[in-house]
Amino acid sequence: MEQTPLRLSVLDQTPVGEGQTAAEALRASADLAQAVDGLGYTRYWVAEHHDSPGFAGTAPEILAGHLLARTRHLRIGTGGVLLPRYRAAKVAEVFNVLAALHPxxxxxxxxxxxxxxxRFPAQVEEVRLRLGLIPGRRPETDQSAPVPPRLWLLGAGTNSARHAGKLGASFAYAYFLTHKPGRAVMDAxxxxxxxAGHPxxxxxxxxxxxxxxxxxxAEELAQSVLLWRSRKDLGQDLPLPSVHGVRGHRWSALEAERAAALRRTLVAGTPEQVRARLTQLAAEHGVGEILVNTLTADPADRVRSYRLLAEAFELKAPAPDAVPV
Known part of the structure; x- marks a missing residue:
């Protein structure tokens, strides 16, 4: 039996590089989405962060709408909306509108x-109801889109995984946050x-x-990510340092210790090296799709990284009339 090729998708946290403004970072995200739209990636998600100099994406639903209007082939979504911050009804209404405009x-x-x-389980249930995703039940005022959004729960532990499975929702595991329980999470x-009897x-x-x-x-780019994340973990939240800045940086003992621990969740190398490791991770976790999260201070390095991976994995450019999966 022929093995199904591994699918790749994009998780974009809209990183702000050293010397860059938030507006420039947002425009770089739009440029990246357009650059990868025809490369064969499956989906493109934008994240939500607040009060962080290193990330510009504070309103993923707005950025998602912007990207939907500027791409043709990718599924566009959020990775993710921090639901406890909002009214579930409003979140559902926003995404019903997006889905109606981009079925x-x-x-x-x-x-x-x-x-x-x-509050999270009850909020998820209300979102599902208002999106028309609960069989046999419709909201009192039915404003759901003809083709509703696909609902994903995001998490890094078994509780989130079990909740998603109980509901029959799709699930995305944040390996980049904590790699240790990965297989157990996906098994849960x-x-x-x-x-629950779901497919x-x-x-x-x-x-x-x-x-x-x-x-x-690749190692220079990895050092930039590791220094940024080490500083963040130690209470110094800054934009991503440039490659030039990292070259002259004197690592403190605490920074070096954090970087060594974080290295386990970072895949860095040539396209062939990265392909081998991602293929291994997909097999270990029993998945057929990897969400690739790439952070660089220079947007050109990020675009180049995704182009190289598309070539290494031999992703197929979508046909002009292809329907997103």
Whole structure:
């Protein structure tokens, strides 16, 4: 039996590089989406962060709408909306509008950070109702789109995975946040799907990746990510440092210690090296799709990384009339 090719997608956190403005970072996200639209990537998600100099994406639903209007082939969505911060009804209304304007292309990924976690299950249920995703039930005022958004739950632990499986929702595992329980998380998701009688789903895994033409250049880009994240973990939230800035940086003992730990969740190298590792991770987690999260200070390095991966994985450019999956 012929093996199904591994699908790749994009998780864009709209990084702000050293010396860059938030507006420039947002325009770089739009440029990246347009650059990868015809390369064979499956979906493109934008993240939500607040009060961080390193990320510009504070309103993913607005950015998603902007990208939907400027692309043709990608599924566009959120990775994700921090649902406890909002009224579930408003979130559903926004995504029903997006789905009505762009049928079959909208993903709604939600996470439970940003507010009281105990509200999250009830909020997800209300979103599902208002999107028309609960069989046999419709909201009192039916404004759901003809082709509703696909609902994804995002998480890094077994509780989120089981919740997604119980509901029959799609699930994305944040490997780039914590890699240790990965297989257990995906097993919990599939077990919950089966126990609830839902059709099987494989889920996706989100991995932080940097790739370049040479191993040396990929390592320079990786050092930038590691320094940025180490500083953030130690309480110094800054834009992503440039490659030039990292070359002259003297790492503190604490920064070096954090970087060593973070290295386990980062895949860096030439396209061939990255392909081998991502293929291995997909097999370990039992998934057929990887969400690639690439952070660079220079937007050109980010576009180059995604182009190289598309070539390495031999992604197929979509036909002009292709329908997003």
């Amino acid at each position: 079959g292309r909208v993903d709604l990924g939600v996470g439970r950070a940003g507010g009281p976690a105990d 998701y599939r077990g919950a799907l089966d126990a 099987p789903q494989r889920g996706v895994v989100a991995v932080r990746v940097v790739s370049a033409d040479t191993e040396a250049r």
